Amino acid sequence: MAGTGRSLSRRGLRGREAELEELHTLIVSVAGTGSGALALIRGEAGIGKTTLLTEAVARAEAAGFSVGVGKADELHHLVPLSSLAACVLDGDRPLLSGDAFTDLAGGHDQRIWLVERLAEAIEDRAGSVPVLIALDDVQWADPLSRFALKQLPTRLRTSPVLWLLTGRRGVDGPAQEILTAVGPQLPVRTVSLGPLSGTAIGQLAGDTLAASVDERVCGLLEGAGGNPFLAVEMLAGLRTAGTSAKTPDQLVPPGLVVGVRGRLRSLRPGTLRFLQMGAVLGRGFAFHDAAALCGAPSVASLAALEEAVGAGLLDDEGDQLVFRHDLLRQAVYVDIPPSARKALHREAAGRLVSAGHRPIDVVSHLLRGAQPGDEEAVTLLRRAADDVLPVTPGLAADLMTRALELVPTARPSWFAVGEQAVVCLTRAGRNREALATGDRLLSYRPPVEMFGRLQAALGGTLWNMDLTEELRRRTEAALAVGGAAPEVGARLAALRALALSRGHDLAAARAAGEEALRAAVATGDRQAHVQALSALGEIALNAGETALALDRFTALSAVDPSFFPEEIVACQHVDDFETGERLLAKAAENTGGLREAMLLWAQGQQHLGLGRLDDADADFVTMERLEDDVRVSVQQVNARVIRSRIALLRGDREAARRHLAAAREMRAAKPNPGNTAAVRFLEAVHADADGEPRQAVERIHQVQEEGPFLRWRLLRTWVGGAVRIALRGGDRRLAEDLAAQAEDHAGRNPSVPTATGVAAWARGLVTNDVVLLERAVTLLAKSPRPLVRASAHTDLGRALLAAGRRAEAVAALTVARAAFTASGAHAAAAQVQRDLPGGGHRRAASGRRPVEGWAALTASERKVARLVAEGHTNRTAAELLVVSPHTVNTHLTSAFRKLAVNSRVQLANLVRSLPDD
Incomplete structure (x- = not known):
């Protein structure tokens, strides 16, 4: 059970036969069903987890699995993706080449992107042969590997991939996090190892x-x-x-x-010292590094190496030496006096950096050995934080917090380190901690230039916390003090303009933004340039000037491609869905630097605008999951509001109420004006549907009072429904106000058919003017939004009926019903059917899909199912459908549930049995 034949000449696996058979059964099941599974071998140190894993891996290899095996290391548990590296690079046919893995780990801006690339590589291999990925000692897995392990098993549950982990006994820690994340979505086995008989x-x-x-x-x-x-x-x-x-x-x-x-006591002193230096370096270490820590040339340590290997304490793997078991290393390590350990870890860090190792590779040693005032350690921690910030911002924040502790308070370098700490904490979503850190630094009265830098660093923090008035106050104070470097002054000016974008005087905000943009261009500071263009884009949207907003966001995405989603949404605001479609296709080719969740938001808005309700709902479901994965909530409230409205259009009142409840809960956690107004409007829609017109009108009033900019951002295409609510509630003044609002918006956007058509539609509803409603339908004929067109046709048809123009009414209502039906808005279509003359006397087809079987699948789910049955991966299916691979995964998961299948093989068999459409 020791893991090698050096101290145990094993004749079979003693005392673990039942556990091995349990794992063998799982191996056979994965290979036979073609679906994924996860097993965790759990027990105390030395109980035989590694040996059982090794035997299971051998069984899987004999069964034809492609196998990748890795082992997490206690002293390398901070290096991003180090734990999974061996798993994907292991064996004669590694899942990834060394170059491909280096590209993955080389600083991309999205953990989600990285996980998807790993998933594609594993999925591609699993298309031809079952795959086993085994990781020993998962309790020491690095944060990025843990993140990947919480996503990948469920992402790949429809492929024959078996995940085999070992971990120390205990209910908390990485192993439990992974099990919790996997949840009920795929088979999970926990094999607990107790004492041998x-x-x-x-x-x-x-x-x-x-x-x-x-x-x-x-x-x-x-x-x-x-x-x-x-x-x-x-x-x-x-x-x-x-x-x-x-x-x-x-x-x-x-x-x-x-x-x-x-x-150990029988070893020569030199050998024991060599082993102790190796124990400081970690379970695996380089011979020359241990020799250097011994203070002797490598040749002088050869005898020590030979004796240690001969005694069965070390294994020589060629490129490194490895303690045969973690307990061996720990037994050597604990005999080193604690004070000596700290000094040796610090010395090890210096030695490894001098030998060319990256700062992140020595961080564990620095955290154990650095003392206050150690400037070199602070520098290395800062460099390491910079390196890992794009993929593990939480780790970067932890490193910078520690670096700040090592610098004596109020030294000039303390403020610079603190500024970097604020940035990292903000990126990690730890905004309250970032603000507290920044305020503590500011309380020590930093030099004038550093005062401006700190306030600029806190700008993103305050914006994330929706403290826009505080952001304005601080930036104006910093600008008034002066003394900041030109580029910092440009950043402060841009942040001030961003804060003003939420105010009432948008003309002043625009002037401030233009001035900030000029300063950013003059200084050549990219950060200031991005912030200024972002502010100007926000100001234009809040002013209802969609064409200008598109110009700003187009310029912004050219400077920083991560803002590509904002450009796509801006195209939608001007009814240019064709360009939006092209940009989405372009984004799908190069998502490495994009914010995946925001790209899904843009994709969902594209589908919603074009009346593809099923696709839009899937996009928002996926977006919410990705935001949950990275623990950054940006659009979740708005997504739930839209999903609730989609559910109402479909006729699923239960789901609609569930989404409303979720939106309220999310708004309570992030109660900014936009979220509050969105939830209030949704509450109005629900109250209206429940026959409570007064409450509905009250909620619409609250939306109007939240802020002028919300009129343009929230009710842009939904103002017709808001007018109907006001009229049904007997509040004609509110209806007039809403119609005037729509006309004002049309005046700002005369070239946008939706804007001009909605304005005529709203006014026609208020005045009950059939001519205006006919004009609205004519204008909206050029709009690419079928749901808006269908709603206008519905109101026209009702007005024509009231005017006694039956034939024309039937034509208008028939167009509306067809458009609603095509979009999947079955409840809306059924309502129009009831409005048709004679429609109330015959049963209107609900159009509702069954909940199980092929007929239960949406059109997109069927497309995905057929593509996957043909052998496509999520990535290639996504490319053909011009959607995100994450959305394909959402469609596929739903299809598997409705069809009661568990693997791609089963899906392919089912699809082949179906008649051709």
Whole structure:
């Protein structure tokens, strides 16, 4: 059970036969069904987890699996993706080439992007052969690997991929996080290893000693407590000592790992010192690094290496030396005095950096060995934080927090380190901590230039916290103090303009933004340039000037491609969905630098605008999941509001109420004016549907009062419904106000058919003017938004009926019903059917899909199912459908649930059995 044949000549797996068979059954199931699964082997150190994993891997290889095996390391648990590196680079046919893996780990701006690339590589391999990915000691997995392990099993649950992890006993930590994330979405087995039975220990002893076991040895082994590793080490010590020893005490000294310490005492001093230096470096280390820490040339440490390998303490893997078991390393490590450990870790960090290692590779040593005032350690921590910020912002924030602790308070460098800490904390979503850190720094009265830098760094924090008035106050104070570098002044000016975008005087905000943009261009500061263009885009949207907003966001995405989604949404605001479609296709080709969740928001808005309700709902579901994954909530309230409205259009009142409840809960956590207004409007729609007109009108009033800019951003295409609510509630003044609002918006956007058509539609509703409603329908004929057109046709048809123009009314209502039906708005279509003359006397087809079987699938789910059945991966299917691979995964998950299948193979068989459409 020790993991090598050096101290155990094993004749079969002693005492773990049942557990191995359980894992073998899972291996067979994954290969047979073609669906994924996860197993966790859990137990105390030395209990045999690694050996059982090794045996399971051998079984999987014999069954034809493509196998990747890795082991997390206690002293490398901070290096991004280091734990999964061996898994995907392992074996004769690695899942990724070294170059491809380097590209993945080389600083892309999205953890989601990285996980998707890994998923594609694994999915591609699993298309031809089942895959096993095994990670030993998951409790020491680095944060990015843990993040990936929480996403990948469910992402790949429809492929034959078996995840096999081992972890120390306990209910908390990475192993439990992964199990919780996987949840009920795929089969999970937990194999708990307890102490070996006396019989198994006896068999183990016989294997090791190659002889029968007498009572003296049996008594000795009772001290192992059923732990196979300790038993093997005791037996190895017994075998080494020979049969001349008289008492167990002479063979097994007391201690944590009794047999290990006994063997260590028999080593030459130089060998023990070499092992101790290796233990400081980690479970795996380079020979020359350990020799250097010993203060001797490499040649002088050869004898120590030979003795350590010969004693079965180290394995020589060619490129590095590895302690044969973590307990061996720990037994060596704990015998080093604590004060010496700290010094040795610090020395190790310096040695490794000098040898060319990256700062992040030595961070674990710095955290153990750096003392306050260690400027070199601070510099290395700052460099490491910069390197990992794009993919593990939480780790970057932790490193900078520690760096700040190492710098004496109020030194000039303390403020610079603090500024970087604020930025990292903000990127990690720890905004309150960032603000508290910044305010503490400011309380020590930094130099004037640093005062401006700190306030500029806090700008993003305050914006994220929706403290726009505080942002305005601080930026104006910093600008008034002066003394900041020109580029910092440009950033402050841009942040001030951004804060003003939420105010009432948008003309002043625009002037401030233009001035900030000029300053940014003059200084050549990219950050200031991005902030100024972002502010101007926000101001234009809030002013209802959609063409100008498009200009600003187009310029912004040219400077920073991560703002590509904003440009796509801006195209939609001017009814240019064709360009939006092209930009989405372009974004799909190069998503590495984009914000994946925001791109899904843009895609969802595209589908919603074009009346593809099923696709829009899937996009928003996926977007919310991705925001949850990275723990950054931006559009979740708005997404739930839209999903609730989609559910109402479909006729699913239960889902609509569920989304409303979720939107309210999310708004409570982020109660900014936009979220509040969106939820209030949704409440108005629900109240109207529930026959509570007064409450509906009250909510619309609240929306109007939240802020002038919300009129343009929230009710742009929904103002017709708001007017109807006002009229049904008997509030003609509110209806007039809403119609005037729509006309004002049309005046600002005369070239946008939706804007001009909605204005005529709203006014026609208020005045009950059939001519105006006919004009609205004519104007909206050029709008690409079928749901808006259908709603206008509905109101025209009703007005024509009231005017006695039956034939024309039927024509208008028939157009509306067809448009609603085509979009999947079955409840709206049914309502129009009831409005048709004679429609109330015959049963209107609900259009509702069944909940199970092929007929239950949406059109997009069917397309995805057929493509996957043909052998497409999520990525290639997404390219053909011009959607995100994440959305394909959402469609596929839904299709699997409705069809009651668990793998791509089962799906392919089902699809092949269907008649051609």
